[in-house]
Amino acid sequence: MFTKHPGGLRLLTVHAHPDDESSKGGATLARYAAEGVEVLVATCTGGERGSVLNPALDRPEVRADIARIRREEMAAAREILGVRQHFLGFVDSGIPGPDEPLPEGCFAAQPVEVAAAPLVALIREFRPQVVVTYDETGGYPHPDHVMTHQVTVEAFEAAADPARYPEAGEPWQASKLYYHLALSRAWFQTLHDAMTQRGVPSGMGELLAGWPDTPPALATTTRIPCAEQFVVRDAAMLAHATQVQPGDAFMAHPRDIEREVWPTEDYHLARSLVPAPAVGGAAGAGAVETDLFAGIRSGEGVG
Numbered sequence: 276m277f278t279k280h281p282g283g284l285r286l287l288t289v290h291a292h293p294d295d296e297s298s299k300g301g302a303t304l305a306r307y308a309a310e311g312v313e314v315l316v317a318t319c320t321g322g323e324r325g326s327v328l329n330p331a332l333d334r335p336e337v338r339a340d341i342a343r344i345r346r347e348e349m350a351a352a353r354e355i356l357g358v359r360q361h362f363l364g365f366v367d368s369g370i371p372g373p374d375e376p377l378p379e380g381c382f383a384a385q386p387v388e389v390a391a392a393p394l395v396a397l398i399r400e401f402r403p404q405v406v407v408t409y410d411e412t413g414g415y416p417h418p419d420h421v422m423t424h425q426v427t428v429e430a431f432e433a434a435a436d437p438a439r440y441p442e443a444g445e446p447w448q449a450s451k452l453y454y455h456l457a458l459s460r461a462w463f464q465t466l467h468d469a470m471t472q473r474g475v476p477s478g479m480g481e482l483l484a485g486w487p488d489t490p491p492a493l494a495t496t497t498r499i500p501c502a503e504q505f506v507v508r509d510a511a512m513l514a515h516a517t518q519v520q521p522g523d524a525f526m527a528h529p530r531d532i533e534r535e536v537w538p539t540e541d542y543h544l545a546r547s548l549v550p551a552p553a554v555g556g557a558a559g560a561g562a563v564e565t566d567l568f569a570g571i572r573s574g575e576g577v578g
Contacts (some may be wrong), residue, residue, distance in 0.1 A: 284568055285313045287403035287449075289394065289418040289427045291382075292322040292367060293349035294515035298525065299414065299457040300407060301356060301508035302501035303540045307567070308357035309504070315401055316353065316360040316379035317394060319423050320382045321345060324369035329520045338515065344517060351514040355507060363393045368418045383418035387425050392440060394430035399444035405567045406431050410454040410493055410543065428452070431546065435487055450571055452546035455494055458525075460486055462537055466528055469536045493543040502538035505530055542567070 286307055290296045296304065296316045308314045322345040327333040337344060346362075352359040365382035377384040398406070407553040408427035413420025435448035445557040460483070501508075509526070512519050519526060549570035566572070 280518055283311075284405075284571070285315070285401060285403040286316060286405045286407070286567065287315050287398065288407040289317045289400055289423055290408075291319050291413075291417065291423045292325060293318055293345045294352070294359070294512070294518040295420075296320070296358075297352050297356070297511035298516060299409075299455045300540055300542075301511050302504035303499045303567070304358050305356050305504040305507040305511075306499065307488075312568075313464070314356075314358040315397075315403070316356075316358055317357045317397055318349065318360060319363045319390075319426065320365045320367040320419055321362060322367050324367040324378070324381075325518065326348055327517045329517055332517050333457060339367040341517065345515075348517065352511040355511040355514055357507075361397060363397070365390065368422070370417055373566045377418060382565060383422040385422075387422075387429050390422065391426045391433065392443060392567045393436045394426055395440045396443040398430055398434040399447045404450045404571050405453065406449050406451070407453045407455065407542065407567070410456075410545075412489070414455060414457065424454075426507065448548065450548045451567065453497065453542040453567060454493060454545050456493065456541040456543055459492055459541070461492070462541075465536050469532050470528065473532065475529060475532065477512060478524075495541045496544040497540035497542040497567065497569075499542070499567065500539050500565060502534040505534060518559070 284307075284476040286304075288296060288300060288304065290299070296318070304314050309450060317471075321342050325341065325343045325345065327337055327341070330355075349360060365385065366378075368377055368381035368383040371377055382390065406427065409424045410422050411421070411424050413424055431449055431452050435446050437446045463479050463483055463486075467477045467483060470479075477529070509530070512526070513521060544564065547570070
């Protein structure tokens, strides 16, 4: 399925729904794809239970055909980012209400070992050196995001073990596993402060005031400079037209301010089988890497 160049660099990013690849790390993907890295997006579900977040498209015929539309949006975003993409074939879980069970047969209701099987096969076929996904919180408490973390960790470890999932192809050991630190409180606060200082109206104050009391953020170990790709990221996000309203929410802040005060997309190095620099324990401290392939480009883990 996936043609590989011997000795080339390969990046696999695993997401819950169509649009997540653009809103979380999209500029990073565009940067590496433009550099010639083979980039593959694995999308766990089709986003079938997602809401229509763009009022201009919130119509009965759109909601009735949302599965097909979201696949078409994903295809358009993939082309804009310059990456390949593969659906793992699970059904969106939605966000159940309090005390409401998960829908029968949905992604988050699967046993982790079952849900990880197609991702193990994909890792063994594509043979990435770097895998990227969410941390254990999922980035936010959508059951599919939490499940995506669990499935990716299982697959990252199991893909290298010939005794596990023996039907899924020849074993492959990826060298590094990263977690996204996208849309963090620090990011919102920095942009809000920068806009306020410049006299630009900010809609982020209310969001920050109501920010939940969550555990401290993971250490930022890696910052990928990608401000030049923000325009590509934004175009890919807008391709997910049912999920993004132009000029609202994430699309509202001035891009020139973002490029000035936060020109990177940030990650936490969760696993590494190649030498990695020591990092600080506090969020933002010890951010020493500027390349997801640090320690790999010299030859380690490339095959």
